[in-house]
Amino acid sequence: xxxxxxxxxxxxxxxxxxxxxxxxxxxxxxxxxxxxxxxxxxxxxxxxxxxxxxxxxxxxxxxxxxxxxxxxxxxxxxxxxxxxxxxxxxxxxxxxxxxxxxxxxxxxxxxxxxxxxxxxxxxxxxxxxxxxxxxxxxxxxxxxxxxxxxxxxxxxxxxxxxxxxxxxxxxxxxxxxxxxxxxxxxxxxxxxxxxxxxxxxxxxxxxxxxxxxxxxxxxxxxxxxxxxxxxxxxxxxxxxxxxxxxxxxx
Numbered sequence: 001x002x003x004x005x006x007x008x009x010x011x012x013x014x015x016x017x018x019x020x021x022x023x024x025x026x027x028x029x030x031x032x033x034x035x036x037x038x039x040x041x042x043x044x045x046x047x048x049x050x051x052x053x054x055x056x057x058x059x060x061x062x063x064x065x066x067x068x069x070x071x072x073x074x075x076x077x078x079x080x081x082x083x084x085x086x087x088x089x090x091x092x093x094x095x096x097x098x099x100x101x102x103x104x105x106x107x108x109x110x111x112x113x114x115x116x117x118x119x120x121x122x123x124x125x126x127x128x129x130x131x132x133x134x135x136x137x138x139x140x141x142x143x144x145x146x147x148x149x150x151x152x153x154x155x156x157x158x159x160x161x162x163x164x165x166x167x168x169x170x171x172x173x174x175x176x177x178x179x180x181x182x183x184x185x186x187x188x189x190x191x192x193x194x195x196x197x198x199x200x201x202x203x204x205x206x207x208x209x210x211x212x213x214x215x216x217x218x219x220x221x222x223x224x225x226x227x228x229x230x231x232x233x234x235x236x237x238x239x240x241x242x243x244x245x246x247x248x249x250x
Contacts (some may be wrong), residue, residue, distance in 0.1 A: 007230060008033035010137075011089050013082040015069060015126070016096030018043035020192055021144065023050055024218035025093060025225050030054050030061060032226060037082035037089075039065045039096065060085075069096055069122035070114070076129045089133035091229055094123035094166075095144045099194065101155040112158055119162035124169055131177060140182040142225050143170045147189045147243045167239055174237030182236040184228050189243025191216045211245025 012029050016022045018040040026036050027050075036054065040047035044066070051062045065081045067074050083089040098118040102111045127141050134141070148156065149163035167185060174183040190206050207213060220242050228235065241247050 006033065009035060009086065010091070011035045011037060011082065011086050012091035012093060012229070013037040013039065013065075013079070013089060013130070014093045014095055015039040015122075016041070017093075018047035018050060021188065021218045021221050022093075022095045025095065025222040026050065026062075027054070028219070028222035028226055029091075029229070030058070032230070034091070035086050036062045037065055037085075038062055039067060039069075039078065039082075041066070041068055041096070069126065070117045072121070072125050075122070075126050078126065079129045079133060083133045088137055089130060090137045090139040091142065092127060092130045092134065092139075093142045093144065093225060094126060096122065097144065099156075099159055102158045103155050104157065107158060115158045116162045116165070119159065120165040120169065123166060124173075127173055127177075127183075131181065134177075135180040138180055140184070140229060141173060141177075142228055143167075143183070143185040144221070145170065145185040145187040145239055147187050147241055147247050149187060149239075150241075150247060170239055171237045178236055182228075182232070184232070184235060184237070185239035186221055186224050186228070187239050187241045187243065188221050189216060189241065189246045191218060191221060191242070206246075207244075209246055210243065211248055214244065216242060216244055 012034050014022055014026050017026045017038045026038055030036050038051055047064055051064050054062045063085050067078050098114055143166050145167050146163040148160045149167040152160035170183055170185040224240055224242050
């Protein structure tokens with residue numbers, strides 16, 4: 001794919017796409033003409049509502065795929081279910097993630113398996129399952145990483161390590177899968193606040209450590225993903241920080 005490529009009827013599988021950043025990526029790629037395989041695990045109502053809205057705009061352009069990505073054996077079926085409706089798969093976006101604190105002394109093995117599983121293991125095995133379909137289309141993989149893959153977040157050692165692993169996986173897969181498949185990452189900064197409670201002072205402190213002194217939006221991530229799909233034909237193995245300059249070290 002290159003900057004002259006029309007995305008109409010090309011297919012993107014987005015994991016964890018029922019809400020938040022995943023849903024915004026689904027909307028923007030759909031508006032660019034792509035068909036969407038919209039994966040969710042538990043958020044059935046949100047997924048169905050989003051699919052209904054997008055299908056009302058363009059009939060038969062979105063399919064839903066329910067799966068627990070920690071069930072590695074099911075991942076080839078996820079790829080088949082994404083590719084079969086339109087007989088192709090052009091883009092895989094590994095967006096699904098779990099995020100919660102695991103302070104030293106309180107972390108369990110189940111926490112480890114969940115955080116490493118959703119943020120690192122599942123993206124690897126789903127990418128592996130997708131390679132055959134993506135090679136046919138000279139497609140691409142986009143991993144949603146995190147700026148905390150570079151600068152660990154206090155209280156979140158397992159999550160930070162998992163995202164650091166995903167950053168290295170992005171580069172490794174780019175080397176393994178080229179030249180047929182490009183692999184890149186997007187690392188959000190202060191885009192959406194965590195779903196668990198965060199006080200206003202903490203939010204202000206985070207924003208004050210950015211060069212732009214403001215919060216970003218899911219649209220910033222979605223537009224970056226669209227760029228990597230449509231206009232980045234000679235970019236692979238890179239991770240774009242979309243963080244308002246936070247990783248400058250303020």
